[in-house]
Amino acid sequence: MKLREFVRPSTLKEARAVLRELGPKGMPLAGGTALHFMRGRTPVTAVDITRLGLSYIRREGDFFEIGAATPLADIQRRRGPRWAMHEICRRISTHQIRNVSTIGGNICRVFPWADLPVVLLAMNARMLVYTGGKKRAEVPADDFFASQPAGRFAGGDILAAVRIPVLKAHHGFGSVKASRTAAAFSLVTVAALLELEGGRIASARVAAGSAIPFPKRLRSVEAALAGREPSAETFRAAAALAAGDARWIGQEGMSADYVRELAEVSLTDALARAAEFARGRND
Amino acid sequence: MRKGTRSVSFTLNGEKKTFATRPDEKLLDLLRREGYRGSKYGCGQGTCGACTVIMDGRAVYGCLLYAMQAEGREIRTIESVGTFERPGEVQNELAAAGAVQCGYCIPGIVMSATALMESEKDLSDEIAREYMDGNLCRCTGYEKIWLALRRVFDRRAGGSPAPGRSGKGAKK
CATH class of the missing domain: 3.10.20.30 (Beta-grasp domain)
Structure with missing residues (x-):
């Protein structure tokens, strides 16, 4: 993408005003790594949003709040009880990219292979959007990722933070990303959140992305898990229903059928990891 | 302008x-x-x-x-790390280990290793791989690069100083 100008607002309010005025001629820039690959004939003005105090991770009651301009490396490095976000961030791209690429940049414009939308859908995250007022609008992941989120920001609004529920005891999270090489884009990426109760699955949120046009929840898989024992058999049977929610697309060198198998195996693994986490895995 | x-x-x-x-x-x-x-x-x-x-x-x-x-x-x-005449510690070890073939990737490798050593106390393979996963080398197969980096990391961990500039790596 061609840049005609580069501006550095110093407050969120100013950034929103600038983006609002520029309209389609403006482009918020955080890490900026994706901008180099975006096609567009008209040069845009890059609006640097990395100097607005949006880089932080803190616990706020029942949520971890991650500033939208927090680099993936910071999320990857953080450890703590009931925190699971580091696992997927370690798997995204390379160290140098993770040092600049941000959580907001990864989710405000969703590319089909993106991992974080899938994770945030499963985690039931809330996006906090700065819309100019005193209060930030809270958008649940299901709404935020119902369609391309970029449209939501056309009027200059800016993603301020992402809130991730602190996992309770008996909650477990697991994500699996299948890729050709460590740093390559996902072939299939899946994530699962399980709530266990009395030895059974009380509720489940399962999502998938890559090899389908847009990340989404797998409701048939979720339904097949509820009330069951968290066993390998349950997970395999539930994963086999994913094709009812997602039509897997073949990719270079892989038939659609192969991708389906890859997705099912990945789902089974993610569910097993989530169950292990719920029982007290702590890494 | x-x-x-x-x-x-x-x-x-x-x-x-x-x-x-x-x-x-x-x-x-x-x-x-x-x-x-x-x-x-x-x-x-x-x-x-x-x-x-x-x-x-x-x-x-x-x-x-x-x-x-x-x-x-x-x-x-x-x-900022070193020059041909006065190479830095990582550069010395890379040269000594025969880890530099075409050499094109080496400046990047040295910078990533430098960032690693400045950021982390734990220089285990697991952490080191996280920091080095964005650097490709198409000549060496990485073995000798790892050997050289491991020597530097272990020296850091052991608290011993780098060998003098006249060490064998500096001879050229």
Whole structure:
């Protein structure tokens, strides 16, 4: 993408005003790594949003709040009880990219292979959007990722933070990303959140992305898990229903059928990891 | 000033500098244009790591950073680590281990390893791999690079000083 100008607002309010005025001629820039690959004939003005105090991770009651301009490396490095976000961030791209690429940049414009939308859908995250007022609008992941989120920001609004529920005891999270090489884009990426109760699955949120046009929840898989024992058999049977929610697309060198198998195996693994986490895995 | 020209100021290898640039010039292009040729242009798309420099203590790709993003930051390039006559510790060990074949990836490897050693106390393989996963070498198969880095890391962990500049790695 061609840049005609580069501006550095110093407050969120100013950034929103600038983006609002520029309209389609403006482009918020955080890490900026994706901008180099975006096609567009008209040069845009890059609006640097990395100097607005949006880089932080803190616990706020029942949520971890991650500033939208927090680099993936910071999320990857953080450890703590009931925190699971580091696992997927370690798997995204390379160290140098993770040092600049941000959580907001990864989710405000969703590319089909993106991992974080899938994770945030499963985690039931809330996006906090700065819309100019005193209060930030809270958008649940299901709404935020119902369609391309970029449209939501056309009027200059800016993603301020992402809130991730602190996992309770008996909650477990697991994500699996299948890729050709460590740093390559996902072939299939899946994530699962399980709530266990009395030895059974009380509720489940399962999502998938890559090899389908847009990340989404797998409701048939979720339904097949509820009330069951968290066993390998349950997970395999539930994963086999994913094709009812997602039509897997073949990719270079892989038939659609192969991708389906890859997705099912990945789902089974993610569910097993989530169950292990719920029982007290702590890494 | 030519149309479309902007200026950017940042600390480069310890010195405050101001450069003329364009809104979409890449930091790597600016650095090389200004004579800092140690950072290499490899893939140009954030995969190979030959362009790695350190910004505010973190390894970043110079090819995927607009120069304007460096405003007010502290940038370090391979030129800050050592020279041909006086190589740095990592450079010495890489040379001694025979880890440098074509050498194109080496400046990036050195910068990533430098960022690692400055950021982490734990220099285990697991952590080291996280920091080094954005640098490709197409000659060596990495074995000798790892051998050299491990020597430096173990020395850090053991608290012993680097061997003198006249060490065998410096002979050329």
